Amino acid sequence: MAMYHSVSDSWDDPFNITVSATRLARQLAWLHGRGLRCVSVRELLAARDRGQERGLVGLTFDDGYADFVTTALPVLHRWGSGATVFVVAGRLGGENDWELSGPRKRLLTADDIRGLAALGIEIASHGLTHSDLTRLPDEVLRAEVHGSRALLAELTGQDILGFCYPYGRLDARVGAVVHGAGYRYGCAVAPGPADAGDLALPRIHIGQADTGVRLEVKRRLARPWGRALEAS
Structure with missing residues (x-):
């Protein structure tokens, strides 16, 4: 599976999370x-x-x-591509203020989320605040995992099947909470524990330099x- 973040022409990007619309195409x-x-x-x-x-x-x-709506979506439509967007549910309409440095980027609004869901884009959870879940006390961890799913389900009117671990970090405790919240799958970066199965699906980061x-x-x-870009 392929992992993107932002699609824009802004190159103040110390974290290599931005690709241009031209490069994405x-x-x-x-x-x-x-x-x-x-x-x-x-x-x-499925x-x-x-x-x-x-x-x-x-x-x-x-x-x-x-910029998923303004820049990425037209490119996806051109190529008949679907996608999953992992949303930081407690920051809708805000900025990526979990980053201590780098550019401030606007986040999707509630109306954006509803519109994307209506177009068939899968909306899934990235927690409430983009916190490292492995460092949170149990009560806050449950709020991040359960609360974000409930909020996005209310916004979209759909069952929220997916969860993406902020920073790709998970452990057995976090995985158990995600499973208990009713998610069908979880996305990480590196492969998770051997018994994690679909609750720790690995992905490959795709950036601007990837010709x-x-x-x-x-x-x-x-x-x-263990990070296959495509299915077998």
Whole structure:
């Protein structure tokens, strides 16, 4: 699965989380040219359950930046791509103020979330405040996991199936709370514990520097790393 964040032309980006619309289009074209189709994680897992996941790539966007609507979405439509957007549910309409440095980026509003859900974009949770869940006391951890799911379900009128661990960090305690909250899957970065299954799905970070050559290298290394860019 592929992990994106922000799509814009702003290059004050010390964390390498931004790709331009032009680069995103070229990356999607590269995938399309290899017979691969980008879908939401929800669709990818449903296809896997039917044994029909071959040739699909899970496409995810972390943090829920407002530029997903203005910049990324038109590119996705052009290539017939689906996606999952992991939303920081307690920061709707705000900024990425969990970052101590780097540019301030606007986040999706509640109306944006409703509109995306109506278009078929999967909305999933990235917690309430983008906190490192492994460092939170039990009560706050439950609020982050359960509260964000309830809020997004109310906004969209849909069951929220997915959770993305802020900073990719999870442990057995966090995984148990996510499972107990009723999520169908969880997304990390590196592979999770051996018994985590779909509650710690690994992904590959895709950035501005990822041309076709780099994407091919990442694609070839993905399976040995346990972070396959595409389904088998």
